[in-house]
Amino acid sequence: GRAQGLPRVVKRRINALKNLQAEYAQIEAQFYRDLYGLETKYAAFYQPLFDKRSDIINAIYEPTEDECQWEVGIQKGVCEATESEPEGKPPVNGIPRFWLTAFKNIKILRKLIQENDELILAHLKDVKIKFSGVEEPMSFTIEFVFMSTEYFFNKVLTKTYHMRSHPDDSDPFFSRGPEIISSSGCKIYWKQGKNVTMKTLNLQQCAGHGSVVPTRSKVPSRSFFTYFYPPDSPQGRLLGVAVDYKLAYIFRELLIPKPVLFFTKEAIECNSDEEGHEAGGEEGKKEDKNEEPEGGPKKNLILVEDSTG
Amino acid sequence: GRAQGLPRVVKRRINALKNLQAEYAQIEAQFYRDLYGLETKYAAFYQPLFDKRSDIINAIYEPTEDECQWEVGIQKGVCEATESEPEGKPPVNGIPRFWLTAFKNIKILRKLIQENDELILAHLKDVKIKFSGVEEPMSFTIEFVFMSTEYFFNKVLTKTYHMRSHPDDSDPFFSRGPEIISSSGCKIYWKQGKNVTMKTLNLQQCAGHGSVVPTRSKVPSRSFFTYFYPPDSPQGRLLGVAVDYKLAYIFRELLIPKPVLFFTKEAIECNSDEEGHEAGGEEGKKEDKNEEPEGGPKKNLILVEDSTG
Structure with missing residues (x-):
């Protein structure tokens, strides 16, 4: 690096600055712990x-007329009072497929969710986050609460993310802050023949001399539910650690706090890996892009102009 | 959007969720205010x-032998005790060009800093951040403290960023959090003939009938110091708002907290706009990239393996 060409006295001073930087990291770790407490x-x-929100989605509570007035929305024509109900259809309870729809408006999830998954995720009642106590090792758990389904016996599926909360020898400068270091899912008790994370292949095995023996073999299948499998299991390996940790971010920062904005597509991810960069990467456009956090953490949503106005 | 095809009763419920989301934004704004206090x-x-740190850089304090021991560094061969001083050279005070070197290891700044700027920035003593009081409108000021230079009379140049701290009609969901809404610089009192933000063009003006009249004209010149000009001034316009706000982030989150890591190149920006995406954007590489914040805010540095180990 740069330090190699410097006089020895300067290198010594740089070392002193690095020791100060390591002291800084100790204080910064305490800042992150306070932030976690906040x-x-x-x-x-x-x-x-x-x-x-959950009560409205699941038809436990019917909002009043007042609660359904959305002033900004009315101007944009979202709430058409003149529209009449289609006749002869049964009344709709709550907001069907609320979470599934919000999920599918985030690209990485849309790619992960298969047809069979949709049948299950349509029964998702709520998605919650639980933080570990401030005195415990830092972690958070995403809880997926289901109505009873014909697919598995669990009422709740969980995924826990464990975080590094202090500088250590591998990074005395704590330069990445409190990052996720591992994750653990839960066992899914699939009902008979309903495991969507495995598929049956019908193979034809050569038995020599031109004869074939039909055999069947179960192999891992692409599915949202691989999310709950250990990362070293055949199903878990399909997901990959980078996607796993990115999903942590998506559930924690976007979907649990603001799902309705994804349901209505009023928000999209402000994420260079996703929608943004695929359109092309011309040099000249760089200064117009706005992907950086600007002065504070957690700038992850951008609002899309409503085209119905 | 998605809401258009839904029955009216469901749209009403979605409006109720949007009202809850606006309530959420009010609480979230208070969270951001507490975070700001933190x-x-x-x-x-x-x-x-x-x-x-400043005292060491500027030769006001000479660190002790103990303070110059960097354990991790020693193993990596950064502190070679056997290396002797080159003979016949004057002793080096402090860490010359400390801030300039750190600046230039960040791409957006490297592109901005011109040769003339370097002569000035070599005299930078310190870069500081001052936050507004919690009761004032939210803002922060970057202070650039200079040794006296032959270029301008100021001892300190400042740049202040003003932030939006609460949801408003334009974004009732506060979906971008407390973003920067404007910035203001300071007047630089340039010494005679030393203004590096302007350059003199020698033009030859046609006076008709084949005769030319030599004239001189001052025009804005690319310079780091355009950073301090109002965005609607000829010099300020050269910078652009996106770059301006990005520099806020770089000074606040990277350079002021951890400049030595940029001086030594032990840290690089974890920034898709910079080093990352220019290498190419192949689909297949996506899962290896690690650009997302993972569980907490302020994940902005990544450590580079030291190749001298």
Whole structure:
């Protein structure tokens, strides 16, 4: 690096700065712990809103006329009072396929969710996040709460992400902050013949002399539910660690806090890996892009102009 | 959007969720205000380390032998005790060109800094951040502290970024969080003939009938110091708002907290706009990239393996 060409006295001073930088990292780790405490505190403040949201989605609570007035929406023509119900159809309870629809408006999830998965995810009642206690090792758990399904016996599927919360020898500068270091899922108790993470292949095995013996073999199948499998299992390996950790971010920062904006497509991911960069990477456009966090953490959504206005 | 094809009763419920989402944004704004309070609190904790750093860089304090031991560094061969000083050279005070070198290891700054700028930035003593009080409108100021130079009379150049701290009508969901909404620089009192943000063009003006009249004209010149000009001034326009706000992020999140890691190139920006995407954007490589924040804010550095080990 740069330090190689410097006089020895300067290199010594650089080392002194690196020691200060390691001290900084110790204080910064405490900052992140306080921030974590702040997040768990606010999680409790958000919970009543999330509970009410769940009650509306699952037809436990019917919002009043007042609660359904969306002023900004009315101007944009989202709430057409003149529209009449189609006749002869049964009444719709709650908001069907709410979470599945929101999921599918995020590209990485859309690619992961297969046809069979949709049949199951249509029964998703709620998606929650639980933080570990401030004194415990830092972790958070995503809970997927299901109505009873014909696919598995579990009512709740969980995925836990474990985080590094302090600098260590591998990174005394704590340069990545409190990153995820591992994840663990849960065992899914599939009902007979309903395991969508495995598929049956019908093979024809050569028995020599031109005769074939039909055999069947179970192999891992692409499915959203591989998300819950250990990363070293045949199913878990299909997902990959990078996608696994990215899903943590998507559930924690986007889908659990603001799912309705994904349901309506009013928000999209502000994510260079996703929608953005695929359109092309011309040099000249760079200054117009706005992918950087600007002054604060958690800038992850951008609002899309409603084209119906 | 998605909502257009839905029965009216479902659209009403979606509106109710949007109202809950706007309520969420109000609580979230308070979270960001608490986070801001936390950042200002920790800024005070970091300050003694920053002051000592500045004293070492500027030869006000010479670190002790103990303070210059960098354990991790020793193993990697950064601190070669056998290396002797070149003879006949004057002793080096502090760490010359510390900030300039760190700046130039960040691509967007490297592109901005011209030869004349380097002569000035070599005299940079310190770069600081000051946060507004928690009760004031949210803003932060980057301070560039200079040794006296032959270029301008200022001892300190400042740039202030003003932030939106609450949801408003244009974004009731506060979907971008507390973003920067404007910035303001400072007047630079250039010494005679030393303004590096302007250059003199020698033009030859046609006076008709084949005769030319030599004239001189001052025009804005590409320079790091355009950073301090109002965005609607001829010089300020050269920078562009996107670059301006990105520099806010770079100074606040990378250079002020961790400049030595950029000086030594131990850290690089984890930034899709910069080093990353230029190498190419093949689909297959996507899962190997690691550009997403993973579980917490402020994941902006990645450490580079030291190749000298």
